[in-house]
Amino acid sequence: QVHLVESGGGLVQAGDSLRLSCEVSGRIPGYYVMGWFRQAPGKEREFVASVAWDAITTWHARNVKGRFRLSRESAKNTAYLQMNSLKSEDTGVYYCAATPTSSTTSYYYNEYEYTYWGQGTQVTVSS
Numbered sequence: 850q851v852h853l854v855e856s857g858g859g860l861v862q863a864g865d866s867l868r869l870s871c872e873v874s875g876r877i878p879g880y881y882v883m884g885w886f887r888q889a890p891g892k893e894r895e896f897v898a899s900v901a902w903d904a905i906t907t908w909h910a911r912n913v914k915g916r917f918r919l920s921r922e923s924a925k926n927t928a929y930l931q932m933n934s935l936k937s938e939d940t941g942v943y944y945c946a947a948t949p950t951s952s953t954t955s956y957y958y959n960e961y962e963y964t965y966w967g968q969g970t971q972v973t974v975s976s
Contacts, residue, residue: 854874936976937974
């Protein structure tokens with residue numbers, strides 16, 4: 850059984866940094882993509898970033914590009930979302946997701962393409 854466990858959320862001030870971690874326990878056969886989504890209060894869940902199996906190919910949402918950086922260590926089945934220059938609008942519950950893929954360079958930004966989800970971790974940025 851596959852589980853995704855997020856950690857690293859918390860309460861910070863605007864301009865601060867946080868690093869979220871997502872560890873995959875259990876085995877996902879073959880290659881898999883990892884991604885992060887977030888949901889602010891009263892809003893729909895939105896894509897944040899995705900990283901391919903090769904750990905090189907990434908895609909970040911326009912509103913976080915240049916401030917957030919998603920990386921992964923395949924040997925540790927873990928992905929890291931480094932978030933810098935945080936803004937109040939970054940507040941929300943951050944969800945890690947993973948899904949099998951046939952390509953080492955594929956990434957996905959549509960939540961419906963992801964099979965496995967974590968429980969979420971709260972990030973609150975005070976202005």
